[in-house]
Amino acid sequence: MLKLNSHPSGRHFLQIPGPSAVPDRILRAMDYPTIDHRGPEFQALGKKVLASIQQIFKTEQPVVIYPSSGTGAWEAALVNTLSAGDDVLMYETGQFATLWKKLADKLGLNAELIEGDWRHGVDASRIEARLVADTAHRIKAVCVVHNETSTGVTSDIAAVRAAIDRAKHPALLLVDTISGLGSADYRHDAWGVDVTVSGSQKGLMLPPGLSFNAVSAKALEASKQATLPKAYWGWEEILAMNEKGFWPYTPATNLLYGLAEACDMLLEEGLDRVFARHRRHGEATRRAVRAWGLEVLCLNEDEYSPVLTAVVMPEDGNGKRHDADAFRRIVLEHFNMSLGQGLGKVSGWVFRIGHLGDFNDLTLLGTLAGVEAGFIKAGVPHQRGGVQAAIDYLAETAGQ
């Protein structure tokens, strides 16, 4: 393998907020020979993954699986439901909400972005107000990000649904939970989402390369009128083939092997336990951050992400913040750990700690110790004791 020779000793700590560490069970499941995608063995695999993934999305409605990155599933959600020039309402929770907006623009949609401060989730009342004002019902879709990977802030999707309902507005609700699925509680059906977009390389613990659209009946109905050109992303043909466990084009077979294993792992542990584990690790991380005397980017404690924590770099004496990226380089070079960079508006003054996927207490403590050691090495001012605070919390809550 390329460059592995130059690896430092020991296991790399991949603590970006995705791709997350792929567990051995999944790597081994994918390491089997590819099979005939038109044969009976594949058919059994296809049926299994299609049924399993519904449980993860908490839906009884179809989930479309694409061989693509999550960005492809963003595009799919839009081209299947909308027509050129349609108005869509989006909400600036952070970098990924912003990128989805740019993608909508490229596709010829008329996307409006409700401005946000990157430190809070969606304020559903602002969506409600905007929809109420849209008496002509020009807005065809409301698009929000459930777990904003750039900020570590989650949004209350049920509240957005309620806001749309209160406004009695017919817009579709499209939600990106690319980095939330399988880590943070998510309920496609119960929350009345029309299209949920997700990807493989986060809570699903897979390598990147698969993405998803969970699709409501209303969204399916809308897709029949939508006129944006679509072929690869078109739901209709895929869903027709999926009936029998197949795909219209060659699916990413080996990633599907991994998906079958990933769903088994999540369901064996139990989704509620998976979510509780993530929440506990989020809390331990924030306790460390506070003990260091630093600030969590997310300002609303109801909106803390269980997936990642964005940390604000402290100021130096001159009113400038220490450089987050210089710090991250030192951590990578000296402590063999990848941390997430600050993106977009928070670039340079924020770094992100991923605590998602196939993860446990000691890997988190190693991670936090690496951050603290990195602070020392990089001369970032902080109070000692962050790791100690996390140890105390984890010991106190272990086995509960």
Add this chain to the structure above:
Amino acid sequence: MLKLNSHPSGRHFLQIPGPSAVPDRILRAMDYPTIDHRGPEFQALGKKVLASIQQIFKTEQPVVIYPSSGTGAWEAALVNTLSAGDDVLMYETGQFATLWKKLADKLGLNAELIEGDWRHGVDASRIEARLVADTAHRIKAVCVVHNETSTGVTSDIAAVRAAIDRAKHPALLLVDTISGLGSADYRHDAWGVDVTVSGSQKGLMLPPGLSFNAVSAKALEASKQATLPKAYWGWEEILAMNEKGFWPYTPATNLLYGLAEACDMLLEEGLDRVFARHRRHGEATRRAVRAWGLEVLCLNEDEYSPVLTAVVMPEDGNGKRHDADAFRRIVLEHFNMSLGQGLGKVSGWVFRIGHLGDFNDLTLLGTLAGVEAGFIKAGVPHQRGGVQAAIDYLAETAGQ
């Protein structure tokens, strides 16, 4: 792993014309932990695969790598270069040419399909005639399939190029060599192709999940005027990020590990030797088919595919052909081998033998022996001696 418990003993013979058998070196290369797609180790990987894949396409121009099936790269070639309502000229070499045409239609293009008999490659003179007639230069692109996977017929791309040139027509030349690349000689630059479309799961010996667009300067220029909506498939942003070895969205890292290894393997063996190996196996297969007294679907010996051979089922006494799919089921059930089905117009009376990728003489002979044993088991009339003919030919030509 799902259903592996029910596997019959021994190694499955995956003799469809792709996905081809993935060699251990590639499976193992992909079986490494996913890394940070924004870090220096990934950067080295990105630069390596981008440079290596150019050698496989025989181009010094950029090759775009998508996390998608080959179908996605078909779409990408069109949406990057064309605008709604554009005329494109396509050529019905078989099922995949037909499917590409349907995809063009879905995207809102005005695709014209020159009719073919599914037993010959492209007749470049017919393209020339059509282009000459198009004095208004309404046709924006000529799209042809290099190795038609449904028929085992290749087309002479250099001849198509020459035909366009003779017609002094400005149309772009778009070529699908999804199942040809890495198995049949292909020269993106020398043949003057504007966009070459390919995929990972054939001659590149990878699982499905990556696809490619090799892009000429003329195509890049055209992309600036093309107005079909594009985001995920847009070349511009990808090429800009590729400059540094990165991608705008999360790439399919583990498949890229495999791609690096696959290119190494092909270049270590040497492309000329790879192509000669495929041609020799094609000839051995056809000798077996003829010895059985059966017909190869491809009628023109200059157009035999080195990748696969489509075989016409013999007639029963009543003027009907024996059912190819019943035969294939018997082969799968009794001899643990997957053969390719007949598609579209040749469905039911043709089956296909893949002899591509990571392949050798004895695996071919086992394959042909499985076909012959299947004929016996299924009661398909044939002359004995097909395998013997292949043995003789391979022994005679071994080590040359």
Add this chain to the structure above:
Amino acid sequence: MLKLNSHPSGRHFLQIPGPSAVPDRILRAMDYPTIDHRGPEFQALGKKVLASIQQIFKTEQPVVIYPSSGTGAWEAALVNTLSAGDDVLMYETGQFATLWKKLADKLGLNAELIEGDWRHGVDASRIEARLVADTAHRIKAVCVVHNETSTGVTSDIAAVRAAIDRAKHPALLLVDTISGLGSADYRHDAWGVDVTVSGSQKGLMLPPGLSFNAVSAKALEASKQATLPKAYWGWEEILAMNEKGFWPYTPATNLLYGLAEACDMLLEEGLDRVFARHRRHGEATRRAVRAWGLEVLCLNEDEYSPVLTAVVMPEDGNGKRHDADAFRRIVLEHFNMSLGQGLGKVSGWVFRIGHLGDFNDLTLLGTLAGVEAGFIKAGVPHQRGGVQAAIDYLAETAGQ
């Protein structure tokens, strides 16, 4: 991996009579991180493999698993049951019987070898006669090889048991079925064997590195009086630790992962089906050999090995046999297949075809086709049609 770069394309045909091809399920099972050999997870593994392996030996008595080659288990069988200078009676079925005799000599035993012609199995009546003559009961053990890997001849172990019983002789019966276990029917308990010796790399489909002693109560009793020095091989301490699923020293954990999987595979297929599959492939191989006009080394059809077939090279015009090893080199070089060499007394004029383990019809046909192509390439005189004969037989008997 060392030298893999120079591999020819495609999968190597490893048709020696062991190590046999390791199936992907087993390779992947072994590809997990090593665990604490004193912890509860290991304990569950230990108990499972100890219980499973009994089913494979068809015994309810203990099976000792060593981290060693099969040669180690030969030594273990002797040092646990015998004392310096003890007489043991052995039977020259071929090279491995001869090597076991030499090993006994090295350990200070007084081993007597009943001469054989390497083309027949054990003649139990000769053992009976020798034991009857041993009125002083100086002979402490009778040692025979069940499946002689050097000749492709099996011996009737039940007949040997009966011979000992008829002679009313107290000698222990020690049997080597290193290359027979998991491929040829074997019954440790029903046949009254005292120590059965086996290894991992044949019918168990594992890499080499594990070996076995199945041990009768009588052998255990004998071990208490036996005075040959023993430590690593000593049953007593191992059996005591095995009670709880552990070993006295660090066991070969990852090979035990593979053993658990291997036993599962054999038991899922069903031992009777496994044996029938091997017998059928042996018969197909012999039909090919006869059709080539060549001779099978084994002269007694009741003693054909289902594991391998040793083939006698034909004579050239001058009363000399063609060189088997020159032929094997040509097959390796040109057809990427390893065949077994002739060993000891049959060196140079015999080669061996392994048809054991994770194997199937088409791999056998590819193997036989490689032999036939090798004959052509090497100029070995033969009649054509060997592969054809095997195809006919396999087609005729498929699915029965």
Add this chain to the structure above:
Amino acid sequence: MLKLNSHPSGRHFLQIPGPSAVPDRILRAMDYPTIDHRGPEFQALGKKVLASIQQIFKTEQPVVIYPSSGTGAWEAALVNTLSAGDDVLMYETGQFATLWKKLADKLGLNAELIEGDWRHGVDASRIEARLVADTAHRIKAVCVVHNETSTGVTSDIAAVRAAIDRAKHPALLLVDTISGLGSADYRHDAWGVDVTVSGSQKGLMLPPGLSFNAVSAKALEASKQATLPKAYWGWEEILAMNEKGFWPYTPATNLLYGLAEACDMLLEEGLDRVFARHRRHGEATRRAVRAWGLEVLCLNEDEYSPVLTAVVMPEDGNGKRHDADAFRRIVLEHFNMSLGQGLGKVSGWVFRIGHLGDFNDLTLLGTLAGVEAGFIKAGVPHQRGGVQAAIDYLAETAGQ
């Protein structure tokens, strides 16, 4: 894989002092199909591992590689060089020295054990005195353990050599560095060792299943006179076959794949850097232990093991020590980490932390954090700040 379904989330911390964590590079290297152990590809592998392993032992003399556990290599060292009833002088550094003594007894040797306190290494002057007293030169070998895995104490092998030399005694020097090789500096030639015993599952980062004897010319000479029975372990036949890269019996091929990779990894990093890394992690661990107010078992700072640290449990109020094994169970259950148990004389009041092999700062910090969290969870009295002390030390020394 057995029981993996019940695994807790995340990667297990295998912090016993061996088997150590096997890195992915090595697991993948071993995950290739087994090859013909008599063919040219194997020969290249054999030559490579035999040459590489000499560099690890720092010897130009032969190293014998056994398919066995380390215990087998203990036995091999004795049976190759000694005769029944020979006197051997051993030194009680801890449990493994004691076990080697018991093994010598079982083999019929007359082993004398110089008593030790399990908290110090070998006192070479006591060996010297004993040898001086042995004017008849009845003592044929001095056997010492270099890195005592049960106590975390190393011994000065050069000093033992010097003691033997000063006593002008002809005894052989046999050294066990099963758990030291590849982690602690070791010099077979420079230190004048006659037989060095080692194993695969510690600093070599492999699964268990291979063991080693590095052999001096003097030891080889002695082996010609030694009369203990030997077959499997006999050097002579192995060394003769090793000349050409082969083994007399089937070697553990897949473990040899791993060994080739392991040696490459150690030599790429550089042995001096490997040793320095281990020393630094040992120091960080001891700083944590001291900060917790606990005692390191090893009393002499010149003898601290860089491989593992044995920690003495604190006393409860009643003059009894807290139960180390109850503590370890809580750590395993709640924090998914395996720690080493106290063995033999220190059973129950000592636990051991392995910090060897493929290891790094953050894995060590996660390990130490798991110990500290375990103390809290188990109610083991300690001062806070052990992890903090280790963070400080590692940050201070990073990149030096």
